[in-house]
Amino acid sequence: MDFKNIEKKWQDFWDNTKVFEAKTNGDKKPYYILVEFPYPSGSGLHVGHVRSYTAQDALARMKRMQGYNVLYPMGWDAFGSPAEQYAIKNHIHPKDAVKENIKTFKGQMKSLGFSFDWSREFSTTDPEYYKWTQWQFLQFYKHNMAYKATIPVNWCPTCKSVLSNEDAAGGVCERCGDSVVQKEKSQWMLKMSEYAEDLLTGLDDTNFAERVKLGQINWIGKSTGVELDVDIVGGGKFSVFTTCIETVYGITFFVIAPDGKLIKELMPRVENKEEVENYIKETAKKSNMDRTELNKGKTGVKIKGIKAINPINGKEVPIFLGDFVLGDYGTGAVMAVPTHDQRDFEYATEHNLEMIQVIDGASVEEKAFEKHDYLGKGCKLMNSAEFDGLTVEEAKPAITKKLVDLGIAREVNNYKMRDWIFSRQRFWGEPIPMIYCEKCGWVPMDEKDLPLLLPDVAEYEPTDNGESPLAKITDWVNTTCPKCHGAAKRETDTMPNWAGSSWYFLRFMDACNDKEFASMDAMKYWNRVDWYNGGMEHTARHLLYARFWVQFLYNIGLVPNKEMIWTRVSHGMVLGSNNEKMSKSKGNVINPDDIVNEYGADTLRIYEMFMGDYTSDAPWSTDSLKGCKRFLDKVVRLQSKLNDSDEFTSSLESIQHKTIKKVTNDLQTMAYNTAVSALMILTNAYEDAQSISKKDYELLLTLLNPIAPHVTEELNEQLGFKPICESTWPEYDEAKTIDKEITIGVQVNGKLRGSINIELDEAEDSVKEKALAEENVKKHTEGLQIIKVIVVKNKIVNIVVK
């Protein structure tokens, strides 16, 4: 069979009949399946894309046949620096590069036969789309959720752009790999930290995979503790946050952040100004990653001339500057208890500071006795005045109460998650629709003037001074203030690439709407994303940003649910045949086009579903791929076994019902590899049969269709049936999946010694009799005393002898 012609024929059929276009109405139950829309890179579709798109395509095709109104859309996440880098490198406008890449991607997707609803296609770079991204930013601004702040930020000197902490992981720029330095920069921020608690509790209204939920929980990083006010000798005060208030009597010093506000205030009173200032300068050169690196020496300087007072007992202790304390996390100051915190212990040892043990139970000579070692073990307090003798668990609330009653402490929740840095000094992003007027300050653009288009210019290379390329385009920058109509300037920063992807799934519900980002009716109809598939690498950032965005829209009444994504699952990567990540430099990249050309789309689809556990990484193997081609050929060859019967072959009934059950369940539990396996087993059974009927064949083709849609449609058409994509998914009879006669094992003392055939649910006595009569079992029980015989119904018999 010529798979090339067949594939083209059916792809055209699907296009022309528009069978996969979802209508936002009707009697059928809606079902929304979403895969992360790709960033259309210059290197084309990756075999990794094929894995997840095929998986969700199989689910979509089955759900449609089961009578659901399935929405399975596709679009393009085309803003962001990768697109810009690509464009710069290849000397073409990002807009043209994106257009070109989208064309390639779309062609590749079509060649794989994905059942996307192309009528809802869009790119985040379409003005009709980013108009609404800008509009939503204005809502953030109008609801006091967006603000400008001058903060130390991660600066990539190579990309000339500020990166969020997320993007600067490991102290290197995620995009270019060069090291990141710290720089003060005025940035637009979104108040994401205000949503920390809601983002945490909202997880209860989702069906995310457990590991995905955990990823989010860890990212939000909630900790409950006490914020304690600390007075400074001679005036002034600061606060510290601690989760270990029980160690408060053990404080022997405080450490404050070199980049915080406090040290600036204290400066006039500092005796060793030069030393302190040098240390601040040194710190500014380091990234947060370097500063918080665990295995480096604990640097710091003592702030001479200033002491703090331990609020619980009035003890005066020194204050240090230490770069491991971050100015923008917590209160920018920490209390140090060297006996019960290893980091403090090392710091104290290095700077020769006092140590007071306050929790009994282990020696603190060599190392600190930390909370994970003393919590929950009934350890008691010591050197802690009236709290001596209380257990840690008793002391925690008691000390907290005393401090709270004194009005110098508060029970608080602290979150690791910070506000979202929303500006990028880049050309290829959504322009931020804000105008700066000398008189009025920052003024939002009038909503009816949106979209604010990116200017169509030739120069989009970054500037050296850290300004966005847009800053050079004076025609564009100079405008009038919407408020006072005086001369004003536009914001030249653009939005991060996370912006467009934070709400694209809402747009798919109503993609052509030019009055709203999506109508409430359409969103109510689709309700939410039922099934969202993406990579594990996006579970922290993209998914959190998207949930934050949705929760905000919900709070201002623009979306129907606080959580718009129900199930989130993640796929494993397709690795190179050497078990390493595919990359050009390693020369292990497989181009899906080559595979489609040589083996056909159906073979590639089957192979990627069969290659292993869908949620785990799996290495590429062209040999295994060939095996899947052989399987398909076998299915085609079954044509020669067709008989004239109009009925199912009765001898195949049991395996047919088993296969329907297995495939139906497996496709909705991501067990694609065992679904393929079950279909292979059914095919082998057909092959072994004398002959098969058209109905037998049709059943196999229907079950295989979600994974291999082209060849199955063709074979089915040749049988004279209507297209599979317009038919109904088969149902199984549970009774027919159960064998009446089964073989079970017989063990003697837990070791398998034989097996017996029994009837399903056969009486225990009868099974026992058969087991004891089995030849080899007899050999192992002869002359021994039978203590007991355990019969597990329909499973196993175990004879215990002595």
Place this chain on the structure above:
RNA sequence: GCCCAAGUGGCGGAACAGGUAGACGCACAGGACUUAAAAUCCUGCGGGCUUUAAAACCCGUGCCGGUUCAAGUCCGGCCUUGGGCACCA
């Protein structure tokens, strides 16, 4: 350092809920068909041991212990690999 996964034949992987470990496929080997090759079909395929052959037997799911009539699966303690976060106070 913390958090999350995962370790099963030569390979990818099966094993629902503690109940016959290795489904399905790949690779390999032998055979059939063929002038030959490809394709296809048949047989074998964890290791050991024994045997003319078969059966039987012993070992075996990263390592060490434990619970149980029974452990890949549960518990305790390690080791290794992958991923995430990070002096988080």
